[in-house]
Amino acid sequence: MSRYFLAIDIGASSGRHILGSVENGKIVLEEVYRFWNGMDHVDGTLCWDVDRLFNEIIAGMKKCKEIGKIPVSVGIDTWGVDFVLLDKEDNIVGQTVGYRDHRTEGMDEEVYKIISEDDLYARTGIQKAIYNTIYQLMAVKKTHPEYLEKADAMLMIPDYFHFKLSGKKVQEYSEATTSQLINPVTKDWDYELIDMLGFPRGIFQKVLMPGTTIGNLTDEVRELVGYDCKVVLPPTHDTASAVMAIPTNAEDTCYISSGTWSLMGVEMAEANCSPKSEEANFTNEGGYGGKITYLANIMGLWMIQSVRNQLAPDMSYGDLCEQASHETIQAVVDCQDSSFLSPDDMVEAVKDYCRKTNQEVPETLPALASVIYNSLAKCYAEKLEEIQKITGVKYDKINIIGGGSNAAYLNELTAKYTGVGVHAGPGEATAIGNILSQMLEDGTFADLKEARNCVADSFEIKIY
Template structure:
């Protein structure tokens, strides 16, 4: 009887329960449950509904039971940087604030009063993003000091959900690194930095690595879902899991994990915490087996997702791509500009940027889509030049994994702007990477290269030449 492994992949807009099974030497996926997600405005603060999300986690587990497909193991991955603080009774302190909230406005200045931006990068190797945990904690320290004082533990979002399932607290490494408080040499918290910043040292749970067991379902969860299961730590940061599913064992492979965010980079054995790397705005996020995901965060499909909601017509992403492909508007926006992080209207933000920079202002759905897709592809082209300049290596193929691998028009543009071959797929990279770690734990694969070879033969991959033509 085939074993099932459950990945619960929760993104910024939706979550899925996906079962992975090995059949005839190939990994087969089955989505058994899907649910919506998004930040909610609670009294002027953008928050996550963690109680609601946990109910959805439980609901999806019940579906597995109803289908007669009880998983051997399971694991949860989510986005990075966000966290909860728990008191002595393990109750959440304060609001469950999301990374797009403006509470971190000005908090970089507060941090740099204590440690310079250069020194912070030298210590952590993490790219400055105003929503990083280091700045969010400064906001708590400044505005809710009583919460920080009462905190007995801090858990990143997936760690919190896995604690709710098992009663065991683990702080997983790959997600922890996104916060800009972990030392890349020791792969542990930089406790000296934490004390310098005046954060409550007691609340930092020891760091654990992907592949470690969290625990079994608690008695209460077992009774509710009707079975027991071993919870394993995946790379709980969704990009950390997605990179595991890049279908090549070339050590010099360049990838784009394409979704709400586009994460473009390479895997490296050592972190590059140099000032040159910092000025190029690259980050050294933790990866599986102590690898480093040397990458740049690019705004990504968030821009298209946002304008899609604003169009009066109910269009699919495929229809937006089709219309965009017929346009010849030359305007380009800087996808990295903070005006696109959380605007009230993404359409207006794109139009205003074009207007202020003296470019043609997009008006139609097709024009707006074309500007965004071309701007993303141009940013990819600029980024690959920066990566090659820093690493001293040339990359012939860009591996696009994640939901954006389905965006054929964007893949064509990426090939043209980057003048590289593009290999697109698998689309469910995050869930696949999550399941890979579970299967490695269960010795289905002897090592990661064997797992990646399996990914390459199990899922559809579309290849483009430098002209954007499918080959």
């Protein structure tokens, strides 16, 4: 009889409940529930509706009962940096603000009044991104200090959902590192830094490693879903889960976790917090087994999603990718430019960049897509060079994992611009990594090496 493990993978635009099992030596996935996600405008602020999301979590868990496939355990992964504040009665304090909100504008300068940018990188190894938790907390401190006074706990988004399932307040390591408040050596909160910034240290919860069982479902949740199971922490930051599912055990492996964001990097045993690493804007986020996912955060398919949603929301990404491949426009944009982070009009942002740089302006959706795909591939090539300089390793291939691995034209361009082979797949890498961490905790695999070998045997990997 199959043993099922439930990954709840919540991205910035959608969430999925995916059951994983091993049958005849191969990993089998079954999507049982899917739901929409997105930020809502609440009183001029971009917020997540965590109550609605938790209701979706419960609805998907009920589906498992309906189809007669009760999971051994469940784990949730999401995007990074965002959090909730809870009071002593576990009520949310203030709003659950999303990372694309503009509240953090100028908060970097407030942080740098206390600690310099260079010293902050040397302490944490996390690249500067204006939406990092450190700047969000500074925004709360500056605009709503009463929230921090009232708060009894700070939980990152997936940790909040795990708390709602299990009743246990803990902080998972990979997600915690996106806060820019973790010491990469001790792999715990940098309490000295937290004190310097004037954040209440009591709100920060115990940091646990992915693969840890934190308990079972609460009585209330058991009654709602109709069964009991363990709650196991996967790498709750979706990138760290995706990296677990790289289908190779080669020591020198370069990857791109391709989705709303493109995360390009390598796995390392120890963080690189050097000035050279800071200058190249690489980040040392946490991974499974306490490893470091050393990577650059690139704007990614958010740009494609935005222009498609504006101009042809019913067009499939496969069709858009195919149409873009026939375009001849040569223009490229800087994917890392801040103008593409959260524009009101992505189409106009791309056109405006081309005008300002005296390039041909894309006028159709396929032309816009072609510009974005070429720009991403060019950025990947530049980052590959930087990674090779910093690590001293020459990489002969790139493993592209995640939903973006299905974008054939982008894969072709990546091979062309980087000059190395591209191995694309699996597409459901984040959910697979989530499931692998649960399977490893349950003893399905002896170690991550065996688990990755099984991934390579179970899913189609396309080579470009």
